Amino acid sequence: MWSSNFYYVIVGGGLAGLQLALEFSRDLFFKGKSIAIIDPNLNNQGDKTWCFWEKGAGKWDDIVTKNWEKAKFISSTTNKTLELSPYTYKMIRSVDFYTKVKKELEATGDFHFIEDEITTIDPVRMIAEGRKRGYTATHFFDSRISSEYLEDPKSSKIFQHFKGWVIETEKPQFDRSVFTMMDYRLKFKESTSFTYVLPLSENKALVEFTFFTPFLTEEAVYDEYLKNYIEHILKIENYKITESEMGVIPMTDYPFHSESIPEITKIGTGGSWVKGSTGYSFKHTEKKVAQIIENIHAGKAPSKDLIKNRFGWYDGIFLDVLKENNDLGEDIFSKFYTKNTPQEIFKYLDEETSLSEEIKIMISLFHPVFIKSFFRKTF
Template identity: 50%
Template sequence: MLNTGFHYVIVGAGCAGLQLALALAEETQATNKKIALIDKRRPRENDKTWSFWEAGVGKWDSILSSSYSYAFFKAPNTKLKLKLTPYTYKSLNAADFYNYSFEKLKAYPHVIFIEEEVVGIQENRKKAIVTTALCSYHCSHVFDSRIPAAFYNQNRYLKIQQHFKGIRVKTKNPVFNTQAFTMMDYRLSYPNSTSFMYVLPYSPNEALIEFTFFSPFTVKESVYDQYNKDYLKNYLNTTDFEILETETGNIPMSNYPFHKHHTSRITKIGTGGGWVKPSSGYSFKNTEKKVKHIIKNIQKDRFPSYGLYSKKYNFYDTIFLKVLHDNNHLGPWLFTQFYTKNSVPTMFRFLDEESRFKEEFKIMRSLFSWAFIKAFFQTRF
């Protein structure tokens, strides 16, 4: 019979759930505290690509699908080739991450994966209770990756949607420059929006190309298809290609206070915890940092959620989101200013929430505009 008592329960076996499960498994190995990882199914599909930048050797290097030392940024009248040193831009496939994580978890007998759908979580002074369609599990603490229902049922906070469709293509002729990936290409853009092409080349004949929006609205799937096709034809000069894989997504970029859903026995994690960086949409490396912070809190006998939220960077992100929300057509100009007037280390430290005030001031000055002034005075610190 399955043991229903655990020290920790992690709800969701995605990016955040698996990273946390690996870290908690290692942290609790000596004490043998039981951990349950619960999801309605074990993820196996190569349904997304995670990318991030970091300096030096990283913990995921063995499963990377690609890495780059240079990045292109392109816009009308602008073409930059950015040297990323001391950083490297790294990408990995979801299927490789899932397989790697579950294989590593096999080494920890005190960690169990439960393939059930969570329908509710309750708590009292002594424990938390996680209920699935089949059973109830009690524990000392729950890490919950589900997005709070309240997020969808409110209009008070800003919500920009990072929505996209990517296709991994193989072309007959060599058309991709493998020296660098394309961070953003605004030469092809949907009218009156912040939309761009993102390109990860794997070889001269193979790449992931992804038409992406940062917008308060969504579009029909046919729009992504048409823009991906147009980019291949008009900017890469090819119509002879094979689609190997597709990936779609819609990631919330929001100043919603996810941290207010933390309690003494429940910590929200992943997208449900606000771990997607609101101003960039990146989450993988941010998740690694948040997980490390949670482990440190546990070691110091503090609430796991202590210090996970930065008021200062939420203020900066809110200004940026406000501009994109009210003036979505300004996105290409804003990102052009961002990339042309700041060094790579300054930009990455800022997006990693590791910058100094002098760097933050320089970035804000580079984005100086009436829209930013207005957003600044409409945002509470």
């Protein structure tokens, strides 16, 4: 098998791989270095949306589809409006992200997009072996997910899985100034399941039915609940579906990042960059990428200090509770959103809190089942 030589090889052309490549391209330290982005399918489509919160203006504002300064949390007993300031909740369509990043990377001449599937990376020979050829480099950034995590008995794991419809209505139906973070008025039996609504205009919204469960389900189930929510909760009779998206995100405290070695840095989901308790990844990716760049400049291993272990432990306890008591999700999230401010919640989920602030959050969520999960995850 013949090989191609690069300074860096990035395995995976998704969110993590492209954010990392973009930051390499904007830093003079990496100017002139040949970098490969290798993925089995580089024809990324606009098949998903990413949402995140941040304070003030951000580096992605030119491709933000919509943003909101207010949110709703709705349960069977609560209907609360959350004032997010100084945070803003922002939505980006994946097609806009892919288009922006690829255009900028291609203009440099340093980046090479290669369609191939990497099967193994040999750290001794410093070669990534693909189905078409081999690729040598001084370092590899690998977003592939370890197949071992599903069988690991020590880690907690559930799935965030969802289907969403972008719907358009004949008459104005939506308040475009406020989105719905979670609405539990319609739930799948004995599960943590809810509806998420992003109004794009008065006549258009993304409506998504979402599960946080140990099991997956058939597509017809999502369709049934979406239809019921739109027609019976939102009370919209006349609408058309213009777009659809589906996804499955692993929610786990499996230590993917522990598989990083001096020659290979695990990134993205495969590097524990997805927040285990929520499935959010966009801003976490931005932070991890900045840390990698800082590490390289300082002559450190790229993977140094990327993961804060105590937050992985918190997530593990929470995920264990949902795995063993999945029907408690509404109660736990109701406490989360009614006993804490949005600013406290976002700071905690961004992993920027002090120990005292974290204890306050934990006390607010308390339920006896957390004690069992605490001992299962600690000893």
